[in-house]
Amino acid sequence: MINFYPGPSKVYPDVRNYLVDAYDEGFLSTPHRGDQFVQLSRELVGLIKRRLNIPQDYYIFFASSATECWEILVQSLTKNKSYHIYNGSFGEKWLQYAQKLRPKSEGYAFDLNSPMPVHELQVSPDTELICFTQNETSNGTQVTPTCILNLHNRFRDTLIAVDATSSMAGLNLKMIKADIWFASVQKCFGLPAGLAVMACSPRAIFRAKQMGERAHYNSMVSMYEKMLNYQTTHTPNVLNLYLMKRVLEERPFIKTIDGELTARAQDLYAFFAQFTDIQLLVENEEVRSKTVLALQGSEKVVDELKKRALHHNIRLGNGYGPWSRNTFRIANFPAILDEEYEELKRFFLHYYA
Incomplete structure (x- = not known):
């Protein structure tokens, strides 16, 4: 088929062999606080930054899915509200989910045949996070690099988060123009579902520390503290992390x-x-x-x-x-x-x- x-979507054919290697090398039962996992995590973080052209001062985190990243960002970076710009179903769902946690969150819908209308956006001063989907999987549209640059230039004092699920690891995204980028791996990474990668700027980490939100296992400040030692807050998808390392080494x-x-x-x-x-x-x-x-x-x-x-x-x-x-x-x-x-x-x- x-x-x-x-x-x-399709996984890389070599994943079949990597699965056997993961078993033979003991990664299917390795402790996620042990040296073998820490070494894997350290090497993988370096690979992700080099292969995907992520700024060296950005922090890499792992979650279960892009949907979980929505939750992490709203919980850890907003007390009041976020502002969502969308033209399709996934961008709209992100807004709807944010409103369940922060009811004051606002959205702006634009037409699928139009570039993001950055000049029309009315973002209130108490907005803590601007969110959009770079590649809207539901309708086959994208937010162009020019629009992202314009958004960055117009709202320099507000954190910007980008759902790049259908483009991260496929397109050369200018990640320095936003504070948070995240994606599930079952698309351009060519890996099985069940893992997400999130890259965060120093500004985003500073904001997470300011808020100090620790009420959830996936609170960003807790994730940051664990990843200082290349560990996770929870037992992660070790197999998929191993597969990602092997795939990125060959890509x-x-x-x-x-x-x-x-x-x-x-x-x-x-x-x-x-x-x-x-x-x-x-x-x-x-x-x-x-x-x-x-x-x-x-x-x-x-x-x-x-x-x-x-x-x-x-x-x-x-x-x-x-x-x-x-x-x-x-x-x-x-x-x-x-x-x-x-x-x-x-x-x-x-x-x-």
């Missing part, structure tokens, strides 16, 4: 991967533009995601396409949220091979022959 689902640096994914995205968008009864959901090329393509058609066309693809051992991603019935999505992640996209093209050409 060729898997183009945008998460959980190119993020600048190379970014170039490859960008070129492949351009090729795929040009390919799908030729068909008449399916169209690209996002009309504005500037805001189209490089890692998740969203295509739309009638419910009947989309349903039949997905069924026929499965018959040919090709899994297309379902639509999501408001677009669940009339769209399908295609992941453009590093673990998926060029030959597999050629097979995808052959399927569509045959289907529309």
